[in-house]
Amino acid sequence: MTRIRFAHTLRAELTKTFSLRSIRFVLAGAVVVPAALGLASGLAFDPTRRAQFPLESHGFETAGFGQPIMILLAALIVGTEYVDGQLRTTLLTTPRRGRVLGAKLLLIGALSGLGGIATTGASVLLEHAALGAYGLSPTEFSDGMAWNLLGVGVNYTLIGLLAAGVTILARTYVVTLIVLVPLVLGMTISLVGMIPALRFLPDLAGIQLLMPYPGMGLLDSFPGGIVMALWTVVVLSLAAILFRSRDVSAV
Numbered sequence: 001m002t003r004i005r006f007a008h009t010l011r012a013e014l015t016k017t018f019s020l021r022s023i024r025f026v027l028a029g030a031v032v033v034p035a036a037l038g039l040a041s042g043l044a045f046d047p048t049r050r051a052q053f054p055l056e057s058h059g060f061e062t063a064g065f066g067q068p069i070m071i072l073l074a075a076l077i078v079g080t081e082y083v084d085g086q087l088r089t090t091l092l093t094t095p096r097r098g099r100v101l102g103a104k105l106l107l108i109g110a111l112s113g114l115g116g117i118a119t120t121g122a123s124v125l126l127e128h129a130a131l132g133a134y135g136l137s138p139t140e141f142s143d144g145m146a147w148n149l150l151g152v153g154v155n156y157t158l159i160g161l162l163a164a165g166v167t168i169l170a171r172t173y174v175v176t177l178i179v180l181v182p183l184v185l186g187m188t189i190s191l192v193g194m195i196p197a198l199r200f201l202p203d204l205a206g207i208q209l210l211m212p213y214p215g216m217g218l219l220d221s222f223p224g225g226i227v228m229a230l231w232t233v234v235v236l237s238l239a240a241i242l243f244r245s246r247d248v249s250a251v
Contacts, residue, residue, distance in 0.1 A: 009094055010103040016086070017107060023076050030069045030115050031122070034062040038123030042130025055136060056145050059124030060211040063152045066119055067184040067210075070156050071176065073115075074108045074163035079173025097244045101168075105161060105236070112160025117153040124149070151209035151221055158225075158232045159184070162202060165235035168243050192217060199224075202231035 017023055038059050045058075081087035094100050124145070128135035159180075166176045183203040192198045199205065199218050206228030207213060208221040219227060 006099055006103065009099050010106060012090075012094075013100075013103045013107050016081075017077050020076070020080060022080070023073065026069060026073045026076060027111075027115070030066060030073065030119055033069065034066045034119045034123040035126055037062040037065055038125075038127035039130050042127035042135065045131055045134060047134055054212075055134075056142055056148075057211050058131065058135065059127040060120065060148055060152070062123040062127075063116070063120045063155075063210040064184065064207075066116060066156070067159055068181045070112045070115065070160045071163040071180050071184065072173075074112060074160040075167045075173035075176040077108055077111075078104060078164045078167040079171075079176065082167075082171045082173075098240075101240060101243050105164060108160045108164045109157045113153040113157035116156030117149055120152045121149055148211065151225070154225055155206045155209040155228070158202075158206060158228050162228075162232045162235055165232065165239040168239035169235070189213075189216070200227055202228045205231070 041061065042058070081090065090100060091097060124141075125138065128137070163176050163180055166179060167173050170176065180203070183201065188198045188201055188204050189207070192204060193216070196217055205219055205224040206221075207224070208218055209225055209228075218224065
């Protein structure tokens with residue numbers, strides 16, 4: 001019976017999410033932007049500089065541009081209910097807040113992770129197709145590229161859940177966008193050479209899950225992913241405590 005009830009809650013979250021035009025636009029952007037960037041990068045490829053950029057990494061450079069879109073997606077899914085007061089109705093009709101929160105996080109994690117794999121995979125395919133004779137055919141894609149694509153999915157899942165947690169803590173998506181988007185757009189990576197401790201921040205810790213960044217003193221992909229996951233667990237734990245304890249009238 002519990003599984004049925006959770007399924008109903010998850011279905012309600014799905015309905016609310018896809019009924020919002022803003023979220024549908026963001027999802028469309030998540031598909032179009034990385035694919036368009038990959039295609040443009042492939043068409044602009046300079047064969048004389050091919051040795052400076054590993055062939056297997058082509059297409060994965062667009063993954064960083066998809067992160068802000070996933071942050072926006074997660075922030076909107078959580079934050080719009082605070083703006084229009086819908087969360088009060090949700091909590092009154094579904095008193096078990098843990099179930100509501102679990103359904104939200106499952107939805108955000110699935111959309112972020114699967115979205116990252118799908119959009120980056122499309123970008124890789126399009127960029128290599130645009131490279132023509134200099135690119136790889138799908139049958140030539142290596143196991144390393146498959147693992148890299150899985151890493152993108154893990155990174156996107158964690159960044160989406162982290163954005164959801166920050167939004168719950170702040171009760172507004174504005175704070176989430178102000179705090180997280182500048183980080184993933186390169187604010188910290190430009191300073192990590194001067195302040196090595198910045199590599200333990202969540203955005204830099206997991207950045208090599210997206211693609212290799214050699215010679216920058218960053219954490220390797222596996223330990224970096226662990227650090228990023230720990231950040232996510234801490235933020236979500238705090239968010240869960242507040243979500244379960246706040247008075248309905250306060251949301």
